[in-house]
Amino acid sequence: MSNYRIQGATGEWEVVIGLEVHAQVTSNAKLFSGASTEFGAEPNTQVSLIDAAMPGMLPVPNRECIRQAVRTGMAIEAQINAWSRFDRKNYFYADLPQGYQISQLYHPIVGEGQLLIEADEKAGIPEDKIIGIERIHVEQDAGKLMHDQHPTMSYVDLNRVGIALMEIVSKPDMRSPAEAGAYVRKLRSILRYVGSCDGNMEEGSMRADVNVSVRKPGEEFGTRTETKNVNSVRFVMQVIEYEANRQVDVLENGGTVDQETRLFDVASGTTRTMRSKEDAHDYRYFPDPDLLPVELDDAFLSECRESLPELPDAKRARYENELGLTPYNARELTAEVETFGRFETLLSATATRIGKPEKQVATQVANWALSVAPGVIKSLGDEADPAHASSGAQASILAMQDKGEISGGQAKEIYEIVLKTGRDPEEIADTEGLKQVSDTGAIEAAIDEILANNQDKVEQYKGGKDKLFGFFVGQTMKAMQGKANPAVVNQLLKDKLG
Amino acid sequence: MSDLTNLGVKAIRDGVAAGDFTAREVAEAFNANVAAAKDLNAFIVATPEKALEAADAIDAKRAKGEDLGTMGGVPIGMKDLFCTDGVQTTAASHILEGFVPQYESTVSANLWKAGAGMLGKLNMDQFAMGSSNETSYFGNVLSPWKKDGSNAALIPGGSSGGSSTAVAARLAPAATGTDTGGSIRQPAAVTGITGIKPTYGRCSRWGVVAFASSLDQAGPMARDVTDCAIMLEAMAGFDPKDSTSLDMPVPEWEKGLNADLTGKKVGIPREYRMEGTDQAILDSWERGKEWLRDAGAEIVDISLPHTKYALPAYYIIAPAEASSNLARYDGVRYGLRDLPEGAGLQDMYAATRAAGFGDEVKRRILIGTYVLSAGFYDAYYTQAQKIRTLVAQDFEKAWGECDLILAPTTPNAAFPLGGFDGDPLAMYLNDVFAVPASLAGLPAMSVPAMLNGDGLPLGLQIIGKAFDEQGVLNAGLAIEQRSGFDAKPERWW
Structure with a gap:
């Protein structure tokens, strides 16, 4: 009512x-x-x-x-x-x-x-x-x-x-x-x-x-x-x-x-x-x-009936139920023909690139399409050339992110360069040093050093002060200059702190 | 050469093809008759050069041994309701005076394709509304006929009165007509010629100035049944530009002509025996029965119980459609514009339409507007449509008992000019026998039967089942062969 x-x-x-x-x-x-x-x-x-x-x-x-x-x-x-x-x-x-x-x-x-x-x-x-x-x-x-x-x-x-x-x-x-x-x-x-x-x-x-x-x-x-x-x-x-x-x-x-x-x-x-x-x-x-x-x-x-496309309500329900998107994302993506068109093209390209079912990458693609990519475009203003915003380039960025090769921040930086220059995302990641470290050896070395320098906090953590986990993550990322893969850092820290 | 003008469509076509005379000789002969018949006022515009041009093209084709077409070398008159490319088309109204279409109606185009040529645009009742040709803005057409011992001018019927006069007076071997509620059959009957209104949809309405769309149908008017068959065949055919056009092949009516009616049952509708019908008309009907019986047909009595409601229903439906169809004549885009000093749009409409339409057209627009108005629609238009359905059902039931229907075409012979002045309803009654077939969309024709005691021609009407023009033409032929009707008006013009 x-x-x-x-x-x-x-x-x-x-x-x-x-x-x-x-x-x-x-x-x-x-x-x-x-x-x-x-x-x-x-x-x-x-x-x-x-x-x-x-x-x-x-x-x-x-x-x-x-x-x-x-x-x-x-x-x-x-x-x-x-x-x-x-x-x-x-x-x-x-x-x-x-x-x-x-x-x-x-x-x-x-x-x-x-x-x-x-x-x-x-x-x-x-x-x-x-x-x-x-x-x-x-x-x-x-x-x-x-x-x-x-x-x-x-x-x-x-x-x-x-x-x-x-x-x-x-x-x-x-x-x-x-x-x-x-x-x-x-x-x-x-x-x-x-x-x-x-x-x-x-x-x-x-x-x-x-x-x-x-x-x-x-x-x-x-x-x-x-x-x-x-x-x-x-x-x-x-x-x-x-x-x-x-x-x-x-x-x-x-x-x-x-x-x-x-x-x-x-x-x-x-x-x-x-x-x-x-x-x-x-x-x-x-x-x-x-x-x-x-x-x-x-x-x-x-x-007439057979020529009808999937309609907004059905599409929204499918996005929620089959792709696992949030109701908000599903509604935003299905409101306009152009929006869902771009989303579905990108979703398909990304899933293929990564080699996973669409369902498993849908949330990542939706977030990218609804907030990350528009944010980058907005921040660039006139510097962005819409012609460079191809689904191939974006899928390539999303695939690198999915594999842990780049962080979310690096994804944005790479996309900025793509929009300005049209260069290939993988090439940008390589040449501009925009890749995160997933090499366990390097990260382990950094962690070992941090743990050694902070014995008191290690004791406190082991004594039950769980909140200190975030401190160790932060210290490690700092030591790695932000380029460490957070998932790897988390896993190694958990292993080492027992 | 004047004897060429006594020839009909078939005789001219065959004579030109055989080389007995040239198409040009024919065109010149008829052009001369047209030029000499100004008194009859049958033509609004004469186009002798068009007739000659078409004739020369036929003669050239013949010289090269090419096919001349089913109407090759036949010059005809074109009712001024048909739009003709580059030639003024007025529907005999002031509102369209000077209007020159940049397109050709499908029916006239079909005729030119078949080898016919145009003698001119024929006068008619304004917007095809009338039964006497007295509503034309361009003056009355006069019938070439006179009562024995009288010099009084007679009406040529209407609305295709220019057509009937032109054919009867030998100004044209044939002419196009259109029939909304008898406008081919009634003028044919009162001038001693033959005319057929085919099944609704046989002839395209594209390019024909509309009167009442659900009733308007073009057809030929000629001197005999064979000529009508030839010309109708040329005029008819599916036209994708007309949504109500019949998507059916055109039969070979000329080839199919056969006056042997053995096995056919001809119905005599008892409701057509109306009070006030001339005795001579009833006599002609009796003779018609005899002729058809003689041709092998069995005569049966039938009933068309809703006949008496047909005319009132027609005079609701036709004006209703006309009131809407004629709305386009508003002074904005073409035709007459009357723009008084300082006038606004509504004033321009009022002035233009007041000056441009004649009284009968205005009368019907008023009737039509009234019957479609809120509060009256159901009482008039809806009721009239129901009657229309019942009239059509009457015919459907009758076809269970007979194949064709024989009836008079008109309740009386040609009446004097001005005979119905001030009494439009009495004039409307002239269409009483013609209107039922129009409402039902059925093919119907009038063939000459005899002269009455005053020496004026009377016609007989044959109504057929939908699409059975052949049956109608065949019965017409049977009558024609037995009536011995060969009267023609004495030339006085």
Whole structure:
């Protein structure tokens, strides 16, 4: 249970949040035309006759967009509807050449599903929580109006018209800005794992309509407002916080919350009325007569299922259960496609190099990948050349460390040189003297000398003062100028002290 | 050379191939007739140079001994609903006046590929909405027919009224039409020509200005059944650019023509015997039965119980789709733009659409908008869709008892221009026999049967099972061979 509450004059208020996330489907071509979807092209250069709604033009569904929506549905464990249909949502606007958006109201392609947001004490999510997903439907994006090109006229860029979007509608299951933030991040992660959306919120590939209402805990849902087109996780959280407080103020001052559509103002962090319920469009939805129902056969569905990668939750569980990683490490490594990709490549290279099963080196590799290597890179700043950060070089360092040839500190030093110069790690260890001594003869000699010079402490140790073991280790390491293998030092000291 | 214009598709094609005359001679003859028939107002744009260009290409091919195609050397009229590359396409509306597509509709492209040439773009009811050609922005098309002893102008039917007049008046041996709720069959019937609406999906809708997408279907209008078979074969075919296109091979309808109906059962739907139907229409129906029986068919009575609901359902579904399909004519990207001084976007929409659409188009947009509105959708659109299903089921059940259905095409002969002024609902009734087959997506054709007491042609309608254009054409041929219909209008224009 989220304990997020708005403290009002009349007591505590609970916030109820639902999100409609619009995710641009990764596809070279648009949903119903062959025009390109590449971001950033010159205005009106990626517009087919269909996108421009020329007379007599007809939409033909792009199979890849359907496939990506189905795969996304499968990734959130949703009901996949083998029969779905496209509807027209009718309204006039200059960025909508057809005068209607082809969408799916009555029979969406994906039904109910769910996703898990993980406990995050610091963020105010005390325990894991399942967020229900109502549906995913596929629809066309609209174009873009440009108001700054002419003193009295607006210009229209149709490049974006007809690009496929998935609208992913959550249930009103979230109760705090943190939960909503975690939901968007998790959804983004899943979309990126699946490859159905690049999740790039800055380019508008993902944006959210944020539905917020407030109520006294335990009471019925309040009237909600919908804030449109919010394009970052941070803004989503800001909208909720602002809206919830605004609504509480309204209600506590004896007013009522209007069911309305609002806009988020990034500069002020506030929302304002876009249109009220009275001005709401009547979209006159009806089945698009230009299109046949979408019917998915078993072969198509199995191909979609088989093409799904291991998903974040499953991967995290495997990292914990099979690789023996800590829950923290497992979560950090699986959050992003890039992170686990680098980790798994390095893990495989390291295990091969060392000749041990992945499970036995996983913790070492995880620590390296999550804290050691990023620390080195951070400390070097601009001096580090990312091109030198190959998995081969890193595996080589980790293998030397595993064999006891170098210490943790030496591993860092070697990696620094690698990042700056691209030199071979083993060669660096040899030529720069960055190797630790595992030669028992040298270490034994040093220990013998230390024990001889500290007879009193030896007696005290043998008399039961166990803490002195650390003193002997320290003295030995000091004598070896830090280059002795600590494991060897420990073992020899134990032997000699009996 | 004027006798060449009495020839139909097959005669021209075969004559050109045999070298009896050149394609150029044919094109010139029809170009001359088109030029001389301005009074009929059948064409919005004449393209004599296109017709000649196509003809010369055919003559050149023939000189080289190449294949001339199934429509080689045949010049045709193109309904102005088909987008034609480089030639103005308006759907007979002001809102598209001056619009010149940079693309060619699939159906017209198929015809040019088969060797046909274009005489021009044919006038029609605006956006194919109408049964009399009185809704065209470019003026009424007049029928070449007159009542015996009367000089009153008659309607050529609609919406393919430019097509029917052009074929009936020998301005073209054949023309394309489109049929949403009778727009091929009704004008064919009232002008004494033949026209077939194939199964929904046979002809691609790509590049055809949309009226009601789930009903619109292109088809040929020509002087006889054989010519229709030839031309339909050229027009039809699967088109991946149209999601509702039938992915089936096109049968060889011309080769398959056979007027022997032995073993076929022809159903006579009792619900088509409606009050107010002309006696002459009922007489023609009786004769039709006799002709088909004579061709070997067995005549059986059948019932299509939901017939009376078909027309009201059609006038909900078609306007609903039209209200959405016509939203794209907004003045933003092409066609008419009316931008009053200081106007904003909404003002521009209102001004453009007020100036650009005719009354009938506006009426249907209003009806369609209304029936799709929140609160009315279920009462109108959903109910109409249910009726559509029931009408289709009526036919499905009927096919258990018969192979084809014979019915009148229209409840009356051609009416005078302005005859239904101020009474659009009475005008809508003209499609009462045509609409059920449209709702069910079935192939249906009209063939001339006889002249009524006023000397005006009446048509008979044959409706077939889905994909059975051949059966429909064969029954049409059987009627054609027995009716002896060879009347043509006296030239007065």
